[in-house]
Amino acid sequence: DTAVSQTPKYLVTQMGNDKSIKCEQNLGHDTMYWYKQDSKKFLKIMFSYNNKELIINETVPNRFSPKSPDKAHLNLHINSLELGDSAVYFCASSTDRAREQYFGPGTRLTVT
Amino acid sequence: GNSVTQMEGPVTLSEEAFLTINCTYTATGYPSLFWYVQYPGEGLQLLLKATKADDKGSNKGFEATYRKETTSFHLEKGSVQVSDSAVYFCALSDLGSSNTGKLIFGQGTTLQVKP
Numbered sequence: 001d002t003a004v005s006q007t008p009k010y011l012v013t014q015m016g017n018d019k020s021i022k023c024e025q026n027l028g029h030d031t032m033y034w035y036k037q038d039s040k041k042f043l044k045i046m047f048s049y050n051n052k053e054l055i056i057n058e059t060v061p062n063r064f065s066p067k068s069p070d071k072a073h074l075n076l077h078i079n080s081l082e083l084g085d086s087a088v089y090f091c092a093s094s095t096d097r098a099r100e101q102y103f104g105p106g107t108r109l110t111v112t
Numbered sequence: 113g114n115s116v117t118q119m120e121g122p123v124t125l126s127e128e129a130f131l132t133i134n135c136t137y138t139a140t141g142y143p144s145l146f147w148y149v150q151y152p153g154e155g156l157q158l159l160l161k162a163t164k165a166d167d168k169g170s171n172k173g174f175e176a177t178y179r180k181e182t183t184s185f186h187l188e189k190g191s192v193q194v195s196d197s198a199v200y201f202c203a204l205s206d207l208g209s210s211n212t213g214k215l216i217f218g219q220g221t222t223l224q225v226k227p
Binding site for chain 2: 004033
């Protein structure tokens with residue numbers, strides 16, 4: 001009965017590779033988000049989709065591309081991985097933009 | 113732009129001590145305010161929220177009051193336990209300038225409770 005799930009939980013890869021992280025929510029929410037948490041625990045929004053429409057695209061390198069095939073899924077694809085992409089990536093969802101957000105367990109990405 | 117500032121950590125307390133973690137914000141409009149908690153190796157869990165001035169959010173013995181006049185949302189607990197050791201994040205929902213609902217987080221405050 002997991003509310004927001006992410007796969008994989010851990011991802012170790014080499015520089016230059018392309019990887020994807022998947023997120024699914026079974027809460028029936030309309031809005032989904034990707035956040036990045038750096039090594040100092042600082043959290044920053046990356047993207048958001050509302051009903052499959054992109055509504056937030058912060059200053060993120062275009063190597064990062066989100067995709068929302070339906071309301072319940074939001075995936076993150078990263079091309080040409082760099083050392084600085086190492087972080088924990090969190091997916092979140094909410095009923096609408098005014099409400100609290102529910103977070104997934106995170107994906108720890110390590111680029112070597 | 114909108115921002116959130118939390119007190120620097122780590123905060124180290126003995127069990128049953130009183131906890132305050134300060135949080136102040138800068139925002140246009142009237143954002144909703146949240147406290148999230150992150151236990152080691154886990155994701156963020158919503159601890160409590162307040163959606164308008166003078167609202168008090170509470171959960172699991174934690175409380176925070178939305179103070180518009182001082183733009184603050186300080187987290188308090190009367191008697192902490194070892195199991196409260198975690199990182200606490202204050203956040204606001206950006207519904208003013210951009211109306212996207214994105215959360216803007218403070219830098220997080222690490223709480224360590226010793227038996």
